[in-house]
Amino acid sequence: xxxxxxxxxxxxxxxxxxxxxxxxxxxxxxxxxxxxxxxxxxxxxxxxxxxxxxxxxxxxxxxxxxxxxxxxxxxxxxxxxxxxxxxxxxxxxxxxxxxxxxxxxxxxxxxxxxxxxxxxxxxxxxxxxxxxxxxxxxxxxxxxxxxxxxxxxxxxxxxxxxxxxxxxxxxxxxxxxxxxxxxxxxxxxxxxxxxxxxxxxxxxxxxxxxxxxxxxxxxxxxxxxxxxxxxxxxxxxxxxxxxxxxxxxxxxxxxxxxxxxxxxxxxxxxxxxxxxxxxxxxxxxxxxxxxxxxxxxxxxxxxxxxxxxxxxxxxxxxxxxxxxxxxxxxxxxxxxxxxx
Amino acid sequence: xxxxxxxxxxxxxxxxxxxxxxxxxxxxxxxxxxxxxxxxxxxxxxxxxxxxxxxxxxxxxxxxxxxxxxxxxxxxxxxxxxxxxxxxxxxxxxxxxxxxxxxxxxxxxxxxxxxxxxxxxxxxxxxxxxxxxxxxxxxxxxxxxxxxxxxxxxxxxxxxxxxxxxxxxxxxxxxxxxxxxxxxxxxxxxxxxxxxxxxxxxxxxxxxx
Numbered sequence: 001x002x003x004x005x006x007x008x009x010x011x012x013x014x015x016x017x018x019x020x021x022x023x024x025x026x027x028x029x030x031x032x033x034x035x036x037x038x039x040x041x042x043x044x045x046x047x048x049x050x051x052x053x054x055x056x057x058x059x060x061x062x063x064x065x066x067x068x069x070x071x072x073x074x075x076x077x078x079x080x081x082x083x084x085x086x087x088x089x090x091x092x093x094x095x096x097x098x099x100x101x102x103x104x105x106x107x108x109x110x111x112x113x114x115x116x117x118x119x120x121x122x123x124x125x126x127x128x129x130x131x132x133x134x135x136x137x138x139x140x141x142x143x144x145x146x147x148x149x150x151x152x153x154x155x156x157x158x159x160x161x162x163x164x165x166x167x168x169x170x171x172x173x174x175x176x177x178x179x180x181x182x183x184x185x186x187x188x189x190x191x192x193x194x195x196x197x198x199x200x201x202x203x204x205x206x207x208x209x210x211x212x213x214x215x216x217x218x219x220x221x222x223x224x225x226x227x228x229x230x231x232x233x234x235x236x237x238x239x240x241x242x243x244x245x246x247x248x249x250x251x252x253x254x255x256x257x258x259x260x261x262x263x264x265x266x267x268x269x270x271x272x273x274x275x276x277x278x279x280x281x282x283x284x285x286x287x288x289x290x291x292x293x294x295x296x297x298x299x300x301x302x303x304x305x306x307x308x309x310x311x312x313x314x315x316x317x318x319x320x321x322x323x324x325x326x327x328x329x330x331x332x333x334x335x336x337x338x339x340x
Numbered sequence: 341x342x343x344x345x346x347x348x349x350x351x352x353x354x355x356x357x358x359x360x361x362x363x364x365x366x367x368x369x370x371x372x373x374x375x376x377x378x379x380x381x382x383x384x385x386x387x388x389x390x391x392x393x394x395x396x397x398x399x400x401x402x403x404x405x406x407x408x409x410x411x412x413x414x415x416x417x418x419x420x421x422x423x424x425x426x427x428x429x430x431x432x433x434x435x436x437x438x439x440x441x442x443x444x445x446x447x448x449x450x451x452x453x454x455x456x457x458x459x460x461x462x463x464x465x466x467x468x469x470x471x472x473x474x475x476x477x478x479x480x481x482x483x484x485x486x487x488x489x490x491x492x493x494x495x496x497x498x499x500x501x502x503x504x505x506x507x508x509x510x511x512x513x514x515x516x517x518x519x520x521x522x523x524x525x526x527x528x529x530x531x532x533x534x535x536x537x538x539x540x541x542x543x544x545x546x547x548x549x
Contacts, residue, residue, distance in 0.1 A: 041440065042442075116458040117458070118438070118439045118459035118460070119439060119440065119441040119442075119459060120441070122441065122449070122454075122459045128456075129457075130457070138450050139450050142450055165444060165450065166442065166448045167442045167443055167447075167448050167449070168444075170442035171441070174442070
């Protein structure tokens with residue numbers, strides 16, 4: 001019996017030892033659901049996060065060394081594209097979708113607007129190889145990285161191995177992206193009872209809970225499901241969302257519900273960046289909704305708000321801005337590493 | 341299950357052949373129909389290798405993922421000293437592995453067997469040329485995969501074997517081309533019904549030599 005207890009004790013010690021270093025880089029905010037990402041398969045370390053950050057900011061990932069991840073995902077806009085409705089890649093080629101903000105990625109179960117990517121680790125393959133984005137191949141990137149003394153060193157520090165593999169590269173990019181957690185907005189302080197909404201924000205919060213939170217569910221402000229929120233199809237892009245993937249007509253015009261955290265800064269809005277301002281978005285929910293078989297049931301009736309209510313709802317949405325996220329030096333260009 | 345000392349001294353090899361001889365890449369072959377084909381790329385995954393005796397599993401390979409490339413020899417080790425009468429394996433990668441993130445070894449995405457624009461492993465890649473294909477440069481391309489219903493293309497293969505130091509499993513490409521109707525279908529590049537059917541037909545053409 002004693003022996004068993006002893007073994008159990010050792011067992012629990014090693015468990016603690018395993019969790020503690022992880023928590024230094026990753027704490028799940030209080031009252032948030034459990035992340036979907038399986039950290040046990042890719043445990044975070046300072047060195048791996050640093051490597052991932054360098055890769056994220058380095059145009060070495062594109063065929064002509066001009067485009068990095070941050071070209072389309074810049075920190076000050078919550079890691080979306082600055083000011084373009086559709087993303088731009090190498091040689092100024094235009095994509096067909098708006099780059100999503102990269103926030104709280106560990107909680108998604110599928111990635112991309114249509115869920116084409118099934119795991120965060122696999123996400124980076126898409127832009128690296130897309131002819132209109134970075135136009136490279138993973139094998140090509142490996143060869144370039146292997147030639148670089150800076151990267152051989154970074155990989156060695158991270159993995160104890162200076163042989164660069166696709167797995168290491170993708171996992172390191174995930175590590176950095178996993179750290180992009182935004183949980184420090186005014187909304188969060190209010191929920192933690194450390195701050196108070198203004199009356200206007202408070203009224204906006206009520207309107208939000210009534211009209212929006214079935215999809216933009218707290219605390220992540222998305223349920224990460226695929227829904228049709230009634231946007232008319234763009235006649236040039238002809239993007240039917242998730243149906244392209246599943247070939248199921250039930251999925252026509254369904255896109256992943258985006259988070260609304262930092263929404264004040266992540267314009268333009270929607271999968272094709274068709275709206276510039278939050279007021280345009282509210283106008284859509286009030287009078288732009290296009291009816292079709294797959295339209296979400298809760299949007300069958302338009303969300304009509306008077307001008308005071310619109311101001312209130314927008315005031316609330318702005319409480320989701322998290323300056324500690326947008327200006328966190330840990331998420332910014334790694335000068336120390338890349339300018340050497 | 342078996343003692344530590346049991347040696348992994350037996351091997352299984354999996355090789356594509358054309359009729360009676362080893363497959364040569366970039367070589368023009370005549371089909372029985374009189375048409376000709378040339379294979380430029382042939383790679384596929386074998387996974388979940390298991391030995392059975394009288395219908396019960398007697399050994400399962402751990403971490404069992406093997407990329408078989410026509411241009412390279414392979415030899416998968418299995419333990420000796422076990423009685424078995426069947427070998428079972430998958431053609432392709434199971435759905436759990438497909439959704440588990442970046443893997444290493446034969447599963448590393450740099451192996452060219454992973455789709456980039458839509459996640460998932462390519463279970464079998466076959467590329468080449470034939471006069472049967474009314475395509476650019478008479479090319480055909482089959483990237484067969486798909487791990488999700490309704491387009492799950494993973495196939496399980498079970499073959500009867502005699503205990504042997506060297507088990508030789510072959511895939512006869514001559515028979516594969518007799519099945520694939522190249523003049524009608526020569527370009528399958530994503531999870532779909534056609535990919536499932538092709539995978540199912542190809543899986544039937546593995547045999548023990």
